[in-house]
Every structure is written in structure tokens, then in C-alpha cells.
Amino acid sequence: MNVSEVMSSLVATYNEWSNILVNTQYIRENNSITWRNHTPLMLPYIMHKNDLDLLEVKKQYTFQIIEDGSFIQIFYKFEKDNSTLIEARLAYYGNTPIPRSGDEWDQDGEDLELTFTHDTIMDELIDSDTFSQNSFYHDDFIVPWLRIDFSNEETECPLHHSCHMHIGLFGDARIPLTVVPSPRQFIEFIIAHFYPREYHLMRLDQDGKPKNKGQLRKINNPSFQKIISDNYDYLPHLNIPIY
Amino acid sequence: MVRRMIDLNVTLPTYATDEPAKRIWSWIEEKFPDTEGVCYYKHPVFTTESIISPEFTLITKKHNPIIICCFSWQLEDIESIDENFWKINGNEIDSPFYEAEDFAVTLQSKFDKHRILRYRLGTIHAIAFPLINKAQFEDKFPDKLNDEIIIWKDGNINPIISPLDLELKEEEWRTLKSIAQGIHPLTKGSGLIHKDADKLGDAIKYIDRYIALLDEEQAKAALQIAPGPQRIRGLAGTGKTVLLAMKAANIHLRYPEKKILFTFNTQSLYNQVRTLITKFYRFYSEIDPDWDNLHIRHAWGGYSRQGVYFDTCMRHGLTPIQLQEARILDRDHPFTACCKQLLNKNIEPYYDFIMVDEAQDFQSEYFQLLYKLSKSDHCIYWVYDELQSLSGEQIPSPKKLFGIDDDGNDLVSLEGEPYPGGIEKDFVLHRSYRCPHKILMLAHAIGLGLYSSDGPIQILSTKESWDSFGYIVKEGELVEGNEITIYRPPENSPTPITEIYNGSNPEILTMTFKGKDEELDWIASSIKHDIEVENVLPEHIVAICLDGIHMKHYLPPLQKKLIDLNIRSKIPGLGSDVSAFGEVDNVTLSTVFRAKGNESYIVYIFCFEALYDYVEELQNRNRAFTAISRSKAWVRITGVGQGMLDAEIEINKILNDQPEFKFKFPDLSSIRNLDAETTRRRREILKGTESLSDLVNLNPKVFGELIKKQPKLAEKLLSQISEARKE
Structure with a gap:
């Protein structure tokens, strides 16, 4: 994919998911797809609510999710030819404080999959007067995140594949990916797994089967090329579909 | 409404016993020509060589501004006069003429900064010796006076009346009042006279500037320093945070060594408050506020953020309660649990002045804590947003907030006469500025x-x-x-x-x-x-x-x-x-x-x-x-x-x-x-209903035991029920 295709992918994805992607800040800046006033922030492996506040205040994100204010970052950098990808960074920071020892969870008897961590807890927290009162809450809550990094320095190290995923709390673990996801692929991935209700409404029928298999496949078109590597022969990894 | 009187704004309770000043004011009130104006007592605070204020700063629509410094000396108190120094009762002091002139020059420079007032005004400085006769003074100190403006015992104030050639236009008058209040820093944009605007955007540009001036009520609330507790309330949009910030800045200007606390509930207020206080402070000072003495603190705080609770724990060598434990103690109001913890300890008074914004967001335990943190005069000023919503969580009484002492007396009362100098204990701001x-x-x-x-x-x-x-x-x-x-x-x-x-x-x-x-x-x-x-x-x-x-x-x-x-x-x-x-x-x-x-x-x-x-x-x-x-x-x-x-x-x-x-x-x-009384009663009925319900639902055996163990209470209950039934 070249930079224009990436931009189109991003715009098309926003158009399709504009019911849940909000506060968009994506821009194209020369050879990069990024967000306004992009400033690198050093974020710790163990992230707290405080750190998310930093993202919010500094406006370092591409989208927020209307459901819970989670953040998505989308960054691609190309060579001057605009077709060779040098660097990429796709991140999701979940604004869903991980509560302590179970007593915050209020499932309401609903399907675990559909309520996950978002609706009930966040609603209660947001509406409660004490939520905003003090930094204690912020210091206390750990938040989940994941980030896909790509840099085109090839390595033969299975632990440091050129495109890999970091998962919050799991320190240095770098789970290899076969392809750098396009914006569409990444966002679809996030929504599908972390906002299953919305995904279900958009993509699946009553029985949970795809409404339109062809359409789902086309989400992977266009996509970047598969990263050639022997690393896939050694350890389990994540396969990103190519159309 | 055209006002043709000069409004006196007393900012310190010392006015009550400041006889010379009161005398001067009575002459001004009586003899100054009919005009719209404001006269401040002990305001503004100038940080010149020393930190003092002139007794009066008088501004009117038709005259040059006047600074008056009053002295209660008798003629015999003045031993010698020299250009730079006077000897008063054995002590050498700065020439009062020069001091008054210092004030006037400083004030004038503020006016000159604004194009709209440049070349319009010439601030006059005057000295008042209300106990000294002019002739006798001239006898004792011949040829010492030149053309200084002095108000003598005879009460002739003509020398200070200096009419402008042209009465100030509305815009100029508003700017003048703004500067005198010290609030001009808020105004945005450099636009001068406003034109009629037929576009929304243009009208908006002028609205902000228009509102930046305090009205008389607000000016009193902002500038007075009450010698004890004071409550300020008003509807949303009456500018209370701004007022409180001004108050803090003014107090800090006047008493730079004293400990001041400005506390609030909403995290995001911190920057706004700090900016406001700095702006007001810097209007009359060359340097920034001393944040070691002027504390802006969120109520709770944490290891990464200062707060009253945390600071107090640190000062007393106590370990602050963590959130989880606090929630166990009080699920709905964990912060209250923290306050209760501190209330059980011996808390050292620390602050000379405490300002509380968003008082409606706090429980009474926090107020009780603040009471302990305040020094003996308990100069606690709290601000209530009277009805952010209409569902009146009616304003708790001071008794409810601060509690009672060992003898059952209210720790804080707003009843009775105002403080000396006419400083109100309980302010209601009637004007709402935000909303048309x-x-x-x-x-x-x-x-x-x-x-x-x-x-x-x-x-x-x-x-x-x-x-x-x-x-x-x-x-x-x-x-x-x-x-x-x-x-x-x-x-x-x-x-x-x-x-x-x-x-x-x-x-x-x-x-x-x-x-x-x-x-x-x-x-x-x-x-x-x-x-x-x-x-x-x-x-x-x-x-x-x-x-x-x-x-x-x-x-x-x-x-x-x-x-x-x-x-x-x-x-x-x-x-x-x-x-x-x-x-x-x-x-x-x-x-x-x-x-x-x-x-x-x-x-x-x-x-x-x-x-x-x-x-x-x-x-x-x-x-x-x-x-x-x-x-x-x-x-x-x-x-x-x-x-x-x-x-x-x-x-x-x-x-x-x-x-x-x-x-x-x-x-x-x-x-x-929505009345206070009725809301209180409603709440009490709710509480009573719970108790009654608990009682009625007790296990019959337990109930029987209870009646046996508490015969007096049981009797009382019976008779109260039959009384109530009769009604």
C-alpha cells in the first residue's frame, strides 16, 4: 500500500464506523499518516488512568471511542517515494479501568461477551459524583492497551520480528504479525474484539454469522504485503489476512 | 439606573475604629458634588517600598481620581518636618507627601497603560490631617508647605475636587472602575469603543469585555477581608470563582507572610484558579505570588498531586488512607472517611485565611477539617453555587457544616450584625452575568x-x-x-x-x-x-x-x-x-x-x-x-x-x-x-421513615427485649405517637 491508499483506507473506515469513532484527528503530513501535533510520549508498560489523561490532555490520538473514551492511534511513515513503509504504530488504549477484586463488576445477568468491561462500569463511574473528585482513582486504576509496531529493519530474531504486537502488562513480549495491518484491518480488529456489540450489529446476523462474507473479506483489501521471514516457522504468531 | 452618589467600599474591618478615616468619609459624602463614583477604603494594595494602602481611593465619572492618606496625628505629635523624613513622636518616618505621591503615580501608570484613558486623567494625591488646624500647622512649621493638597480639621475638601474637562464616557468609566478594582487583566482583546455589531461574532468580541467589570456587590465580595467566617452565594454565572481568586490575591498582597489556602473540588479548576490569582496579583505586584504561602489545593490530593488531605497527613506524620480502604469505610463518600480519620487526631491550625470554592460539593467533614486547620480567627470564606441545578440540595447551615463545640454552641455563626466596617457575613450575589x-x-x-x-x-x-x-x-x-x-x-x-x-x-x-x-x-x-x-x-x-x-x-x-x-x-x-x-x-x-x-x-x-x-x-x-x-x-x-x-x-x-x-x-x-425549610423537613421525614421502618420490622422477640431494656424511651415514643395522632 502507498500513503494515499492508507489515507483512503483510514477515511473509509471512519466513514463506515463514524457512529462509534469520534474526535478524529487524523492528518496526512508529507510522507506520514498521523494525528495533529503528534508528539512522542513515553508511556509505561503498566498504564494507569493518569497516563490516559495525559493522552487526552495532549490530544495524542487519532480517534476516541464514543462508548468509553478509549483511544486509537494510527501512525504510518513512508519513504519519500510514498510507497515504502518505514515505520508504523497502531495502538489501542482502553479507557476501562481494571477494577479491584471483583466487587465492581455488575454483569446484570447479561452475556459476558456483550458487556465486557465497558458499559455498566464506565456508566456508573462517569455518573457518580465522586468519580471526578480526586486523583486517587486515577492513580489506582490500571488500564489495558495494545500496540502494533513496525520498523523495516529486518531481523532474524523470532523475539523481535519487524512487525509485532505489545500487550499491556506483558512487558517486553513481542508477538509477531505476518503483515502490517492497514488502518481498516486494525480498526476492524479492535472493534470486533473489544466492542463486540457494535461489531455484531454492523457485521453479523442474529445467529452471529457474517451478514456478508464477501464484504468481510474485502476489509483486507488493500493490504500491505506479507513480511517474508522464517520466524513464522518457529513460534506461534498472528496471521493478518491478505485479500 | 443612574446613580449620583459615591459608593463606599470598605475592605478591612479596621474602618470601624478608624476615626480619622470615618471623619474624612463623612466630609466627602456630604460635600462632594453629585456624581456617580466609588470610594475604596484601604484598596488597592500597592507593593511599593512598604505594603500599605491609602485610606481612600476615590474615582468618579466627572473628576480626576484621588488618593487620600489619613493621619490621626495631633499637632504636638509632629516634631519636625524635612523634605524626605518627618519625625513623629520620636520616630522617623517617610514623608507622607512622597508616600501619597508614590501611590498616585503607580495608579496613574495603570491608567496610562490603556489607550482609552491615556491623557484623560491626572491622579491627585492628598494628605488628611483631620485633627490639625491649618493655621496652627503653618505657625509651627512655616514655609514647609508648597502646593500639596491637604484636608485639614476644617473639613474643606475643595482642594481634592478636580473636575475633568469632559465627563468620562461610559466605556472610559467602565475601564476606570475595572482598573481600580484590579480586574482589568481579565479583559480580552484590545478593542476600544464598541461599535454596533450586526454579526454574532462581532457582538461576541465585545460581550466579554463588557462583563469583565465587577458590579458593586461583587466588588465588595471580592475586596473585603472579613475578620471571621464569611459565606458567599449566588446563582451559577455570578462569577464566584473569579471573586474568590481576587480575594486570595488581595489578601496575599496585603499579608504576604500569612498562610492562605484556596481549596476546591474539581481537578480541572486548578489551572484556572492559579492563572486568575497570578493575574490579579501581578496587577499590583512586580513579582509572582509566593506559592509557599498561598496554597492552591485540591481537597484530596495524592502522591502525584498536592491536596489538603495529603498535606495535612504529611504535616502530622500520618499515613494517608488509600482509596480502597476509604471505600470500605464509606462506599459512597470515601473522601469523607479520610476526613473523619483526621478529625480524630490533633490537628494543628496552619492557615490564616481559607477560601473554599464549590462548597456545595463537599461534605461537612471537610469543613470541620478546614475549621481545625484555620487559625483562631477562623477566616474561612466559602462559596456556594446556589443551585447548579434546580433540585435544591439546599445550602447547609454553618452549624451543619462546622458542627458545635463542647458546650453545644455553633462553632460558626453567620447571624447577627455584620463585622466591623459593615463587612457582610453572608453575601448573596443577585446578579447573574452569564445568562441574559x-x-x-x-x-x-x-x-x-x-x-x-x-x-x-x-x-x-x-x-x-x-x-x-x-x-x-x-x-x-x-x-x-x-x-x-x-x-x-x-x-x-x-x-x-x-x-x-x-x-x-x-x-x-x-x-x-x-x-x-x-x-x-x-x-x-x-x-x-x-x-x-x-x-x-x-x-x-x-x-x-x-x-x-x-x-x-x-x-x-x-x-x-x-x-x-x-x-x-x-x-x-x-x-x-x-x-x-x-x-x-x-x-x-x-x-x-x-x-x-x-x-x-x-x-x-x-x-x-x-x-x-x-x-x-x-x-x-x-x-x-x-x-x-x-x-x-x-x-x-x-x-x-x-x-x-x-x-x-x-x-x-x-x-x-x-x-x-x-x-x-x-x-x-x-x-x-425547593425551600430550605421544607427540604430539610422532607429529609428528616425520610430519615425518620427509615428508623420507623427498622423499628417496626424488628424481630418480635428482639422488639420485646428492646422495650424492656429501654422503658423510658418506649414511654416517650408512645406519648409522642398519641400526641401526633391528636394533631
Whole structure:
């Protein structure tokens, strides 16, 4: 994919998911797809609510999710030819404080999959007067995140594949990916797994089967090329579909 | 209302015993020509060589400003006079003439900074010796006086009366008053005389500057330093945080060594307060405030953020309670648990002055803690937002807040005479500046349901309550069935809009649509028009969704529509409180909850049909009140279907009767009475109901034991029940 295709992918994805992607800040800046006033922030492996506040205040994100204010970052950098990808960074920071020892969870008897961590807890927290009162809450809550990094320095190290995923709390673990996801692929991935209700409404029928298999496949078109590597022969990894 | 008197603003209680000053004021009051003006006692505070204030700073519309320094000396007290030094009772002091001149020069320099006043004024400085006879002085010290302006024992104040060639125009007068108050730093933009504006954006530019001046009530609240507890309350939009910040800055200027605390509840207030205090302080000082003595502190704090609770723990070598433990102790109000922990310890007084903003957000335990932290005079000034919403969580009494001492006396009382110098103990700010008259009245009427088809659903039932809202009961006793007329004097909602804007956009606009899509389309294109044609900045526009439950369905599509029109927007506070409202270059799309405490020039309120939709009518109306009262100038209300049509009918009825409300007083027993007394009683009844229910539901055996063990109480209960039955 070249930079224009990436931009189109991003715009098309926003158009399709504009019911849940909000506060968009994506821009194209020369050879990069990024967000306004992009400033690198050093974020710790163990992230707290405080750190998310930093993202919010500094406006370092591409989208927020209307459901819970989670953040998505989308960054691609190309060579001057605009077709060779040098660097990429796709991140999701979940604004869903991980509560302590179970007593915050209020499932309401609903399907675990559909309520996950978002609706009930966040609603209660947001509406409660004490939520905003003090930094204690912020210091206390750990938040989940994941980030896909790509840099085109090839390595033969299975632990440091050129495109890999970091998962919050799991320190240095770098789970290899076969392809750098396009914006569409990444966002679809996030929504599908972390906002299953919305995904279900958009993509699946009553029985949970795809409404339109062809359409789902086309989400992977266009996509970047598969990263050639022997690393896939050694350890389990994540396969990103190519159309 | 043209005022032709000079208003005296006493800022320190020392006035009560300052006989020379009182005498001077009586002469000024009696003999100064008829004119609109303000005379400050001990204000402003100048940080020149030493930190003092002249006794009087007098400004009027028709005269040059005057600084007066008063001295209570008798002639025999003055031993010698020299150009730079005088000897008074064996002590050498700076020449009072030069000191007065210092003040005048400093003040004049502030005037000169503003083009509108440059070359207009020449500040006069005067000395007053109200106990000394001029002839006798000249006898003792011949040839020592040149052309200094002095007020002598004979009370002749003509020397200080220096009329301007041309009376000050309104704009010049407002600027002069601003500077004297020390609030001019707030004004934005360098525009001078305002022109008539027919575009919304141009009118907006001038509104801010217009409002930046404190009225007399506010100036007193901001500048007086009460020698004990003081409460300040007013409706939202009466500028209380600004007042409190000014107070803090003034106190710090005057008493730089004293410990001052400014505390509040909302995290995001920290920066605003710090900026305000610095601005006010720097108006009269060359340097920044000393933050070691002036503490701006969130109530709680944490390891990464300062706070009153944390600081107090640190100072006393106590380990602060962590959140989890606090929630175990008190699930709904964990912070209260922390305060209780401290209240059990021996807390050392630390602060000379304490300012509490957002007092309505705190429980009484925090006030009790602040009481302990305050030194013996207990100069605690707390500010109440009288009804952020209409559901009066009525203001707790000082007794409720601070408690009682060992003898059962209230620790803090606001009863009785004002403090010396006429400094009020309990301030009510009647004027609401944010909301224009028409819009505020609309907000109240909708909130109370005065014109709803079923009649009011909540009401103020006494004249005093209406007064504290800025209304006068014009006709009718507040009794069920009576036709009532309530009037809002225009001066209680100063509305610069009508003076400044002469375009065709109405102040209040309502529209009904057939469907949501149509409604959102209209809003988006109207916003586009505001920005592209009316020159309004995006950050001055807010769209509030009245339907909180379904906001997730409506805010994103509206945002998308705006994006398609190349307009950026922000939905703040999706997961936390830190995001800013009114971000530059962005229209703000919000829920009512997030909009609370914020304001904007142009406010769209959509999904207004939600007013009638759900079961919770009270909540809906409170939300509508909050939404409408965010506006500083224009309101556009939209919705769909029959609900919106009904709303339009109600709104039109309200607008037709303005500036009055005309309605039938409701049956109080069936609706919510917002009076303090009734609310208190209601709460007590609720509490009593719980206790009664607990008692009745006790296990019969247990109940039997209880009666046996507490015969006296049981008797009392029996007799109380039969008494009550008789009634």
C-alpha cells in the first residue's frame, strides 16, 4: 500500500464506523499518516488512568471511542517515494479501568461477551459524583492497551520480528504479525474484539454469522504485503489476512 | 439606573475604629458634588517600598481620581518636618507627601497603560490631617508647605475636587472602575469603543469585555477581608470563582507572610484558579505570588498531586488512607472517611485565611477539617453555587457544616450584625452575568415547569427564596390556587447583548423537525452559517444533547455531519474529566452532564423532545434548566415530533409573559418544594421513615427485649405517637 491508499483506507473506515469513532484527528503530513501535533510520549508498560489523561490532555490520538473514551492511534511513515513503509504504530488504549477484586463488576445477568468491561462500569463511574473528585482513582486504576509496531529493519530474531504486537502488562513480549495491518484491518480488529456489540450489529446476523462474507473479506483489501521471514516457522504468531 | 452618589467600599474591618478615616468619609459624602463614583477604603494594595494602602481611593465619572492618606496625628505629635523624613513622636518616618505621591503615580501608570484613558486623567494625591488646624500647622512649621493638597480639621475638601474637562464616557468609566478594582487583566482583546455589531461574532468580541467589570456587590465580595467566617452565594454565572481568586490575591498582597489556602473540588479548576490569582496579583505586584504561602489545593490530593488531605497527613506524620480502604469505610463518600480519620487526631491550625470554592460539593467533614486547620480567627470564606441545578440540595447551615463545640454552641455563626466596617457575613450575589435576562427566565420557567400543562413540578414557596434567585413576587400570595405574578428586575441579569447586537438572529430560537436526521442536518448547517457568515469562532459554539441516555446515537452522527462540512468538533469528557470544554477551533458537542459548570455564547440544545419523553419529569426539567442556562447570549432549541411541538408551545407561553412569570400556585403537598425549610423537613421525614421502618420490622422477640431494656424511651415514643395522632 502507498500513503494515499492508507489515507483512503483510514477515511473509509471512519466513514463506515463514524457512529462509534469520534474526535478524529487524523492528518496526512508529507510522507506520514498521523494525528495533529503528534508528539512522542513515553508511556509505561503498566498504564494507569493518569497516563490516559495525559493522552487526552495532549490530544495524542487519532480517534476516541464514543462508548468509553478509549483511544486509537494510527501512525504510518513512508519513504519519500510514498510507497515504502518505514515505520508504523497502531495502538489501542482502553479507557476501562481494571477494577479491584471483583466487587465492581455488575454483569446484570447479561452475556459476558456483550458487556465486557465497558458499559455498566464506565456508566456508573462517569455518573457518580465522586468519580471526578480526586486523583486517587486515577492513580489506582490500571488500564489495558495494545500496540502494533513496525520498523523495516529486518531481523532474524523470532523475539523481535519487524512487525509485532505489545500487550499491556506483558512487558517486553513481542508477538509477531505476518503483515502490517492497514488502518481498516486494525480498526476492524479492535472493534470486533473489544466492542463486540457494535461489531455484531454492523457485521453479523442474529445467529452471529457474517451478514456478508464477501464484504468481510474485502476489509483486507488493500493490504500491505506479507513480511517474508522464517520466524513464522518457529513460534506461534498472528496471521493478518491478505485479500 | 443612574446613580449620583459615591459608593463606599470598605475592605478591612479596621474602618470601624478608624476615626480619622470615618471623619474624612463623612466630609466627602456630604460635600462632594453629585456624581456617580466609588470610594475604596484601604484598596488597592500597592507593593511599593512598604505594603500599605491609602485610606481612600476615590474615582468618579466627572473628576480626576484621588488618593487620600489619613493621619490621626495631633499637632504636638509632629516634631519636625524635612523634605524626605518627618519625625513623629520620636520616630522617623517617610514623608507622607512622597508616600501619597508614590501611590498616585503607580495608579496613574495603570491608567496610562490603556489607550482609552491615556491623557484623560491626572491622579491627585492628598494628605488628611483631620485633627490639625491649618493655621496652627503653618505657625509651627512655616514655609514647609508648597502646593500639596491637604484636608485639614476644617473639613474643606475643595482642594481634592478636580473636575475633568469632559465627563468620562461610559466605556472610559467602565475601564476606570475595572482598573481600580484590579480586574482589568481579565479583559480580552484590545478593542476600544464598541461599535454596533450586526454579526454574532462581532457582538461576541465585545460581550466579554463588557462583563469583565465587577458590579458593586461583587466588588465588595471580592475586596473585603472579613475578620471571621464569611459565606458567599449566588446563582451559577455570578462569577464566584473569579471573586474568590481576587480575594486570595488581595489578601496575599496585603499579608504576604500569612498562610492562605484556596481549596476546591474539581481537578480541572486548578489551572484556572492559579492563572486568575497570578493575574490579579501581578496587577499590583512586580513579582509572582509566593506559592509557599498561598496554597492552591485540591481537597484530596495524592502522591502525584498536592491536596489538603495529603498535606495535612504529611504535616502530622500520618499515613494517608488509600482509596480502597476509604471505600470500605464509606462506599459512597470515601473522601469523607479520610476526613473523619483526621478529625480524630490533633490537628494543628496552619492557615490564616481559607477560601473554599464549590462548597456545595463537599461534605461537612471537610469543613470541620478546614475549621481545625484555620487559625483562631477562623477566616474561612466559602462559596456556594446556589443551585447548579434546580433540585435544591439546599445550602447547609454553618452549624451543619462546622458542627458545635463542647458546650453545644455553633462553632460558626453567620447571624447577627455584620463585622466591623459593615463587612457582610453572608453575601448573596443577585446578579447573574452569564445568562441574559430572557434566557435565564426561560431556563427557570422550564426547570420549574411553571408553564407545563400540568402546572409546576417544583417551586419556590417563599418570597425570600424567590429573592435569592433574583425575582420579586409582584402579585398574589404564595398559596395554592392563587394566580401569581413574579417579576425579574432587568438589572439582575445585565444583558449587554441587546445593547451591542443589532442583527437579525433572535436570542431564543425553537424548531421542530420530522426526524433526527433532518434535525442534525439543520444544526450542522446552522453551525456552518454561524462560523462562515456570522464570524463566530467554533469554540464559542456548543451543542448539547438533552437526551443523555441516547447521546451515543446522536453526538457521533452530528460530529460526522460537521466533518463533512469541514468543521472540527470535540466531544469532551468521554472517559475522564480532564478534557477541556470549548477547545480552540472546535465546536463542542456535549451532554448536559459534561456541560455543567461551563458556558458558551451560542448554545444549541437538541433532542429537546426528551423533556416529555421519560418518566423522570423532574430530572428532565432540571437537565433542561442546566442546558439552557449555559448560554451567554443565544439559544437554539430543536427537537422532533409531538414532544417538541409541545415544548414549543410551552416556550412561547413563557416568552410571551416576560419579564414576568404568571402561573397558578400549585398544591405544595403534591410537588417538590425547593425551600430550605421544607427540604430539610422532607429529609428528616425520610430519615425518620427509615428508623420507623427498622423499628417496626424488628424481630418480635428482639422488639420485646428492646422495650424492656429501654422503658423510658418506649414511654416517650408512645406519648409522642398519641400526641401526633391528636394533631
